[in-house]
Amino acid sequence: RIAYVNGRYVRHAEAAVHIEDRGYQFADGVYEVCEVRRGRLIDETLHVDRLERSLRELRIAMPMSRAALGAVLRETVRRNVVRDGMVYLQVTRGVAPRNHLFPAADTAPGIVVTAKSVSPASGDKRAEGGIAVISVPDNRWERVDIKTVGLLPNVMAKQAAKEAGAYEAWFIDKDGNVTEGSSTNAWIVTADGTLVTRPANGGILRGITRTVILDLAAKHGLKVEERAFSLDEAKRAREAFITAATTLVMPVVKIDDAAIGNGAPGSIATDLRARFHDHAE
Numbered sequence: 001r002i003a004y005v006n007g008r009y010v011r012h013a014e015a016a017v018h019i020e021d022r023g024y025q026f027a028d029g030v031y032e033v034c035e036v037r038r039g040r041l042i043d044e045t046l047h048v049d050r051l052e053r054s055l056r057e058l059r060i061a062m063p064m065s066r067a068a069l070g071a072v073l074r075e076t077v078r079r080n081v082v083r084d085g086m087v088y089l090q091v092t093r094g095v096a097p098r099n100h101l102f103p104a105a106d107t108a109p110g111i112v113v114t115a116k117s118v119s120p121a122s123g124d125k126r127a128e129g130g131i132a133v134i135s136v137p138d139n140r141w142e143r144v145d146i147k148t149v150g151l152l153p154n155v156m157a158k159q160a161a162k163e164a165g166a167y168e169a170w171f172i173d174k175d176g177n178v179t180e181g182s183s184t185n186a187w188i189v190t191a192d193g194t195l196v197t198r199p200a201n202g203g204i205l206r207g208i209t210r211t212v213i214l215d216l217a218a219k220h221g222l223k224v225e226e227r228a229f230s231l232d233e234a235k236r237a238r239e240a241f242i243t244a245a246t247t248l249v250m251p252v253v254k255i256d257d258a259a260i261g262n263g264a265p266g267s268i269a270t271d272l273r274a275r276f277h278d279h280a281e
């Protein structure tokens with residue numbers, strides 16, 4: 001495997017960044033995960049748009065032009081011979097002696113890109129039976145709209161899910177409403193077939209998969225409400241599912257101890273999963 005690190009393509013096993021990279025010391029950086037399908041990056045423009053926004057919010061410079069970045073992403077995919085899989089891209093505020101204050105203005109941002117193959121079938125297998133989620137208190141900071149590498153609450157939540165025999169943890173805010181999963185957005189389907197997901201203007205990351213599904217749902221004439229929903233409402237929902245570049249649309253069949261619908265993947269989630277790549281054909 002090959003990684004791109006600060007201007008060079010190096011062997012993945014030996015790829016390294018400096019110990020004083022601010023990503024390492026302060027989680028002072030942002031990232032993107034983009035799906036690769038049939039050798040092509042899915043929704044590259046939307047991912048680079050969001051990267052630019054995350055960087056702007058944290059006042060970190062874009063490490064290179066969008067065109068150059070696109071070339072690096074594609075070259076990393078090519079060198080790793082990835083047909084179906086993922087690209088990971090991370091940008092940090094760069095290397096400087098440890099100090100909370102921003103480093104000198106001429107400090108170059110740090111950039112790392114990796115790519116790996118993932119069998120599309122492994123996701124399909126999970127989607128057939130659906131996944132279980134647990135609920136955990138949302139103990140994250142308020143700027144979860146920025147895709148930072150500061151993911152400790154997410155790490156703790158995902159591990160708790162695994163230890164409870166579940167795949168994902170849903171964060172619950174102080175009002176008892178679901179915000180999102182540790183690495184996915186959260187959705188439910190009401191009794192009358194309306195899709196519900198939390199608005200992207202508070203408490204969640206604006207997922208690219210979420211945006212695409214909102215579009216797809218509208219095109220297919222499904223009713224959609226962007227509003228907060230409670231854990232209680234979710235447990236009584238007709239269907240539930242999660243979305244992310246890594247999981248695409250993944251049906252949820254259990255939340256804590258409550259079976260969702262009849263305990264099998266719902267028809268709307270299954271249909272949206274099947275149609276997800278229509279926009280990229």
Ligand code: PDD
Pocket residue numbers: 033180181182183184185205206207208209210243244245246
């Ligand atoms: N996570 N919410 C959170 C907290 C996330 O970390 C992610 C993505 C999403 C979904 O966003 P998108 O649809 O753009 O992938 C929502 C990536 C996949 C990760 O951390 O691996």
